[in-house]
Amino acid sequence: MKKEDELTRLKRNASKLLQQAHKQTHAQQRRLSTNGRCRSACDQLDARIRKRLDSFTPVKWAGKPNNLSPLMFASHGWICISSDMVQCEACGQYMSVLIPSLVHTDVIVYQKSVRMLVSMITMKHHVTCPYRYTSSGTDDAVPLNALCKDVVNQR
Secondary structure: OOOHHHHHHHHHHHHHHHHHHHHHHHHHHHHHHOOOOHHHHHHHHHHHHHHHHHHOOOOOOOOOOOOHHHHHHOEEEEEEEEEOEEEEEOOOOEEEEEEEEOOOOOOOHHHHHHHHHHHHHHOOOOOOOOOHOOOOOOOOOOOHHHHHHHHHHHH
């Protein structure tokens, strides 16, 4: 009974996190510049982030802490392909995001696992992947190749 209550609570938390991530994405879209070319490039990037974000469903992403949010992963090129598994859309690298259950693990081990996964959001990409070198913030997480194309197109 206790495990069922915990599972229900985790599912509820996962749903809330996904809703927050979607709201943050939409808020980011509203803040973008209305300048012609910049707006067009940003719309394309936003559409790609939204598409990646939609792959993170409550069934696939249950029980993750806030610092492992779907928005953080999506803004760094990751798509959720199955429960606790993501893949970079640019370099094709896979990453397991399975974290130990607090029921069966010491809190210190859990926290260390989460910290390691946070660092892997960028470091798990191939060395040549543009998402490996993006900022960890969601406001400026733009792949390097998209920035270069935008600069070339403006000339």
